[in-house]
Amino acid sequence: MTPTQLQNVAEAADTIGQLLSQNDLAGASAVLTPLTVPEVVELVDRLSIEDAAILYRLLAKGRALEVFEALSPGTQGDLVQALRNAEVTTLFAEMDPDDRVWLLDELPASVAPRLLRGLTRQERDLTSGMLGYPQDSIGRRMSPEFVTTHPQLTVAATMARVRGALDSAETVYTLPVTDHGRRVVGVVSLRDLMGATDDALIGDLMHEAHIAVVSEDAETAARRTTDYGLLALPIVDGEDRLVGILTIDDAARILKQEESEDAARQGGVEPLRRSYLSTPIRRLVRSRVIWLLVLAVGATLTVQVLDTFEATLAQMTVLALFVPLLIGTGGNTGNQAATTVTRSLALGEVTPRDVLKVLSREVRTGFCLGLLLGLLGFAIAGLVYEWHVGLVIGLTLVAVCTVAASVGGMMPLAARAIRVDPAVFSNPFITTFVDATGLVIYFLIAKAVLGI
Incomplete structure (x- = not known):
């Protein structure tokens, strides 16, 4: 954010804080409405968790989810504990599985079963499977929602798969290519698919794949993703079968968190879960x-x-x-x-x-x-x-x-x-x-x- 935007957010935080202290929700909503999602995220980080929870309820449903997903896991965890059960259940169900695991890692262990019970069977199985991987492993940070293709499939068939999964897949810009045993044999980019003829075979277009094992340290896998400039890194289990992908934005998120922790500990303090101004x-x-x-x-x-x-x-x-x-x-x-x-x-x-x-x-x-x-x-x-x-x-x-x-x-x-x-x-x-x-x-x- 630019210095001007930060100054505007700081002024909005002061104004909203005064309005909330006066119980003027209509006035607070009027100040909140023109702000962009990044500005609302910055605003939430400047308020106490009690005021942030009130402010969050003033957001429209679709915008509220955008804001929530952009918050740090620590802030998400504090906000969840400040919201009502019905609000939390709805939010949790609309999140992606990898984002749910980020959130659950920030919440007390007693809260997880209650939130998982509110999910559909399929979503609960996806989330529970990720929670079974070791702490700090890439298995807890990958996305289990992805699109694959096969070396013998044509570009037309693969594009049909992509169009059918646009609403559920984490990304479609890089597709893992697997054999019949779900083993990764390569990757193909959406750019390559769009530049090829419909009857071209995936096996002729695919490139060598960089992969990570599901038990590998999350920071190591994220570093590899950014070092190689990958849009998505396939994640495999102990038998080399594809179980998920790590996208470049999630890799950057992992590295940001790890570097913040390292910087804090090198200075002799424990890392803060929330921003400095909103931390008690x-x-x-x-x-x-x-x-x-x-x-x-x-x-x-x-x-x-x-x-x-x-x-x-x-x-x-x-x-x-x-x-x-x-x-x-x-x-x-x-x-x-x-x-x-x-x-x-x-x-x-x-x-x-x-x-x-x-x-x-x-x-x-x-x-x-x-x-x-x-x-x-x-x-x-x-x-x-x-x-x-x-x-x-x-x-x-x-x-x-x-x-x-x-x-x-x-x-x-x-x-x-x-x-x-x-x-x-x-x-x-x-x-x-x-x-x-x-x-x-x-x-x-x-x-x-x-x-x-």
């Missing part, structure tokens, strides 16, 4: 307090190191002046390495098997950074204080940067190797670890160089 204060506190407690406990290591080397500081108090500089530089170096390697893991550029290569690169990178900063620190500290103090600072910067880059680069790989989200090893955690290690290195070098 208690939930903001809950998303941050756990990591703060963990980091506070970790910071006691730094305090313990300072206590251990108290005598060293007492003999040469000038060393205390450089503590913030050294631990800050080490933490920043570790954070840079961790962020770079985490991103490379997400993009598939490195794997845990590349640990030695990554370690080698980070050791050299950290050493070079430390050498540059160390020379600068040596010159400045030597000129301002004494040259042997400058030598301590220079050597410490070289050592701390080397260690910090190595640790920061290794932690995401270690996390992936033990099947933990690399973002869990967040930047604040690395900073705390490097702080304590950097102080030990600093005081050991000072004792060796200064003889204290």
